[in-house]
Amino acid sequence: MDLRAHRVEALVLRAIPYGESDAVVHLLVLGHGRIPAFARGARTSRKRFGGALEVFTRIEALLKEGPELWALREATVLEAHARLRDDLHRIAHAGYATELVHELTRAGEPADALFVLLEEFLARLERGPATSARLRALELLALAASGLAPELGACARCGGEVAPGRAAFDPDAGGTVCAKCVVDGALLLTVGSRAALRQLRQLGLAAADAPLSADGSGRPADARAFEAAAAQAAAPLAAFLRHHLGRALGSAGFLDQVGAPQ
């Protein structure tokens, strides 16, 4: 039996109460991927873990490998992302991001790209308002890091050209589809939504916070119009995620109930 100890950096994805005083903590560990770890006394001992096992927290953890669950021996807060807790929409967006990353990772398979992405997302969310553009960027980048990037240029079914502008989007096919391949039930990406998604995928989370004009001039885009376009792309991407994950994310329902930021 291998019982090696590892001092690692990790993001807390969720903590599930176990019994009277313990918890099973799902961590996204740099270099190791998602690891469920048993944290003895997590719910009763303030000295042992303090607030380190709160979701969204980046910690330094001392983990010991076990035959089934790993054991979490120590946890020190590196970044609490405390300002996320000051705003309901930020909490909702952070919850969605965390669940999405949880679902796109498999236990024990390294997922460093997703670790870096989630940490950057939480840091940016802490500094600014919760936006649909940032969520779309996260979805696209997380899917790409998992090898599931949707097609946004060519036809996902036949590989042919999809004319610029608005396009049909078919989650079953894997993204945009041309006029010949479109089937009943396909969703629609508006001109703005398609352009916004392509920019977000190319430029990442930075583009969500400072979008560029679609005319290629390098000038800033109309932030409000870009945000509206990103919001319109929510349904097609949600359908795409449902297709790959096999279910809707629970946190998506919470996002709907909380509504868009005022």
Next chain:
Amino acid sequence: MADPIARLTVLLAKLPGVGEKTAQRLAFHILKSPSDYARELAEALLALQKEVRLCSICCNLTAQDPCGLCSDAQRDERLICVVESVPDLLALERTREFRGRYHVLHGALSPLDGVGPDQLKIKELLPRLRGLNELIIATDPTVEGEATALYISRLVKPLGVRVTRIAQGVPTGSDLEYADQVTLARALQGRREL
């Protein structure tokens, strides 16, 4: 029919914090006790299921409706403290500091589990807001508790009701060196004049 001792042991072992050995010890203790005790215990358990329900005002668990706290004329009805659960209410009552009324949500919003406002006793709170001086939100200092507090605050503040949140910080008798950075930061933010 299973052996009565084994049956009781299995049932007792389902209680939180009770293992099989403890359950067996409890079963033998009941067996050795006067027969009145076993009957009273059985009757108490049945009454628990049959009589305990939610208070129609505050959603506390009670055998009489309204509950003792809601029908106590000495308590300030213009001051309501919102808690997640009945054990939280009992913890606050033990302080003997609070003389207002309560409202029990029976849970907290959970962004990750998709627990939304409709699954909590929030709509039952709304009719109680008329004429209220202050609504104290005493949900847990967790992400779920904060989300719940922010949601209720957003709902209630436009109605002109004063909404407050219980203070957060370092527990009495603890060591600062063992406090985590979030707790310490909150304690500094919530510092008071001496």
